[in-house]
Amino acid sequence: MDVVYTIWLRNIKRYLRSRSRIIGSLGMPLFFLVILGFGLNSVVTIPSISENYVEFLVPGIVSMSVLFMSIFSGAQIIWDKQFGFLKETLVAPVTRIEIMLGQAFGGATTAMLQGTIILVLSLFIGLSIPEISGLLTAFGFMALIGVGFTSLGIAIASRMEDMNGFQLIMSFLIFPIFGLSGAMFPIESLPPIFRSLTLADPLTYGVEGVRFGLCGVSQINPVTCLLVLLAFSVGMILFGAFLFRKIKM
C-alpha cells in the first residue's frame, strides 16, 4: 500500500503544480457548457428528465472532464517512458501491479478534482445545489469513471512508444466514447442504431450515474449504472495491469 500511495502522491503533486494544465483542460468542458448550454437552453427542453438543457448537460460535461483527464493521466506513462523516469520505478523492488494501481488511483483522483471544478463552476450557471447524498453518489460515479479510464489510458500507454499516436487515440476512441455517451442528448431521442451504441458505451452509465446524483433523475436505473461501471472499472484495471506488466524498459 505504501508504494501505491507513493505513486499516487507523485501524481497529485504534479497535478497541483501544473496550473496551466489545470486551466487548459477546463477550457473545452467550459466551452461546451456555456456555448451548448446557453445556446440550446431556450430551444431545447427534455421532458421528464430536466426542465432546462443546461441542467441536463452538466452531468455529461462533468463526466467528460473526468474522462479526458483520466486518459491523459494514464498516458502520463508515455512521458515517463520517454523522459526515463519509468525506469526508476520499474527497477525498484516493487511489483508492477503496485505501480499500476498507484498510477490508476492517482489519475482517478486528479480527474475527480478536475470534474469537481467543473461541478462547482456549474453552480454559477444554473445547476441547483444537490443534496449531500446526491453529491456523494455523483462523486462515487466520478471515481469509477476515473479509475476505469485511467486504467484504459495506462493500457494504451503501455503499448505506445511516444505521444505521436495519441492524437489517433483521441480522435477514434476518446471522442466517440464521449459523443456516444448520452452526455449531450437524451438516449430516447436517438435512432435505434445509435441507441445500442450508446448503451454499449461504458461512459453512458457513468454519465447517468452522475446525473442521478446531481439531478435526482436518470435515463437508466442507477443500480444498473453502478454494476456496469463497476464491472468496467475492474475489467480495465485487470486489462491495464496485464499490459503494464509486459511493458519494456
Next chain:
Amino acid sequence: MKAVTVVDLTKKFGDFTAVDGVSFDIAEGEIFGLLGPNGAGKTTTISMLATIARPDSGKGEVAGHDIVKDEAGVRKSIGIVFQDQSLDEELTGWENMDFHGRLYRIPKSTRDERIEELLDLVGLTERKDDFVKTYSGGMRRRLEIARGLLHRPKVLFLDEPTLGLDPQTRNYLWDYIEKLSSEMNISVILTTHYMDEADRLCDRVGIIDKGKIIALDTPEDLKKTIGGDVVTVRSPDYAGKISDFSAPWIEKVESYDGFFSIALHGAEEHLPELIQILVARKIAISSVSVHKPTLEDVFLHYTGRRIRDSENGAREHLRMAYRARRHH
C-alpha cells in the same frame, strides 16, 4: 564474499549476440570498469545484472543473490544510475530522493536523515528545494548518484556516468565517485567508453568488445602489457614493410590502418635513431607522436581498432542532441 560474480553470461537479440560468454567478478569495495565502444555489450551486461534483462545463458550473482532466481533480492541490494536521465523534472531534488526512499520502503526518520546526508555528500543541499528542470547536467548526475545510494546498496551501477558532461564537471564527478566508494565502502561497477575515466577511477578494468571481455586487469598492468612508451607513426606505407625491422630497444611493432605503433623503452632518446631506421627503409613519415601507453593503446593492441574509431561517434552525437533538446 564477492560483490558480483558473473560466469559465462550470454544475451542474444535475434541473431545478434550482444553479450557473449562474459565472466568476471568484483570484490567488495572495488571500483570495476567495463570499458569498450558503444554497442560492445556494456549496458546489456549491466541490465542483466540489474535484473532488467534476462540472460539467455550463464550465471550471475549480485551480493549473493542470483540474478534470475532472486530478482527482488538483487534489486534491494543495488543502486543504479542509468545512461539516460531518469529523474522527475517536475519534482524538486529533495522530492526525487523522497520518492525513491518511499519506493524502497525506508522509514521516514531514516529517510530524511539519509537524504540530508547524501545531498550534502554530492553538494546539492542548497538546491534541494529547486525543481530538477532547473538543474545543470552535472547536478542531475550527482542527484542520480545520491539517489542510487539512498537505500544503502551493496553494489552501485553507473552506466556511462559522465556521458555528455563537460571536462570540468567530469573531473568533479570523478572526485565524488572516488569519495563515496571510500566513505561508504560499496562496490561500484561502471561502464564507460572514455579511457581516461576507466584509468582514473577503476581498480580493475575489463575491456569489452563485440560482447566479449578481451582483457581484464588493473589499468597499470594492462598498460604494462604494451611497454614503457609508445611511438605512433602515421605513414602511407603502414602495410607490409615495417614488420621486420628491429632494434634491441624495440619491444613490439604493430601496424594498423594508416599508422603503426611501436612500443619501446626510453622513447625520447631513441627517437632520432628510430627515425633514421625508418628513413633508411624508405618508409614515408606523415607524423610522429610519443606518449605513455593508455588504455586506448591496450584496446588497439587487442582489437586492432581505436575505441573512438568504432563507428559510433555519430550515434553519441545524436543522443546528445536529443538530450539537449529535451532539456531546454
